[in-house]
Amino acid sequence: GAGVSQSPSNKVTEKGKDVELRCDPISGHTALYWYRQSLGQGLEFLIYFQGNSAPDKSGLPSDRFSAERTGGSVSTLTIQRTQQEDSAVYLCASSPYRGRTGELFFGEGSRLTVL
Amino acid sequence: GQQVMQIPQYQHVQEGEDFTTYCNSSTTLSNIQWYKQRPGGHPVFLIQLVKSGEVKKQKRLTFQFGEAKKNSSLHITATQTTDVGTYFCAGSGFQGAQKLVFGQGTRLTINP
Numbered sequence A: 001g002a003g004v005s006q007s008p009s010n011k012v013t014e015k016g017k018d019v020e021l022r023c024d025p026i027s028g029h030t031a032l033y034w035y036r037q038s039l040g041q042g043l044e045f046l047i048y049f050q051g052n053s054a055p056d057k058s059g060l061p062s063d064r065f066s067a068e069r070t071g072g073s074v075s076t077l078t079i080q081r082t083q084q085e086d087s088a089v090y091l092c093a094s095s096p097y098r099g100r101t102g103e104l105f106f107g108e109g110s111r112l113t114v115l
Numbered sequence B: 001g002q003q004v005m006q007i008p009q010y011q012h013v014q015e016g017e018d019f020t021t022y023c024n025s026s027t028t029l030s031n032i033q034w035y036k037q038r039p040g041g042h043p044v045f046l047i048q049l050v051k052s053g054e055v056k057k058q059k060r061l062t063f064q065f066g067e068a069k070k071n072s073s074l075h076i077t078a079t080q081t082t083d084v085g086t087y088f089c090a091g092s093g094f095q096g097a098q099k100l101v102f103g104q105g106t107r108l109t110i111n112p
Helices: none
Strands: A005-007 A010-013 A019-024 A031-037 A043-050 A065-069 A075-079 A088-095 A110-114 B004-007 B010-014 B019-025 B031-037 B044-049 B055-058 B061-065 B071-076 B085-092 B106-111
Touching: A005 A088, A010 A019, A019 A088, A019 A110, A031 A075, A043 A065, A043 A075, A075 A088, B004 B085, B010 B019, B019 B085, B019 B106, B031 B071, B044 B055, B044 B061, B071 B085
Parallel strands: A010 A110, B010 B106
Antiparallel strands: A005 A019, A019 A075, A031 A043, A031 A088, A065 A075, A088 A110, B004 B019, B019 B071, B031 B044, B031 B085, B055 B061, B061 B071, B085 B106
């Protein structure tokens, strides 16, 4: 595709349920980021994948959050036992890393609402 | 933790006035990037600064990276209604890490 694709665009779930959010990065981009943005707030770093290196998971807020990136391409962010405070827009971005952090291309985001 | 502080949080100006947002880090950055997010949209890349003391211009926008590579600014001359949005700075290089950490953003609103 031409850009970063995220699905679902909207997800409403009940407290305690698990959710999976998917990100399809731009082909050839080796770096992939997940951020969380609450209404009217900034971008909270969650996790960063770069090539075959171990991911930087330092931003994951709790052990209910996990992410994987299969084959260096598609990534899935999983939130287990969702809580109301998990409600936010989850943004994925990919980047053509060339020796240093490069420009990030963002998807449209997945809006998660936990009832 | 690794933080990039951005001020002001909000700025309201009359169309035609200038606007500046400032970004500060407690540690030296390897580079800094600026993004613009329109209401309801996703962040869009504006520019990246890498060198100490670097200044770059894009039409009415001027970006600066401090000599110590710990601060940066974005200045918009003669704002227009199309400049409305939230401007974020983002830094990388904290403790050698490549991840990009965003500031809280400055939300710009303009009175036409």
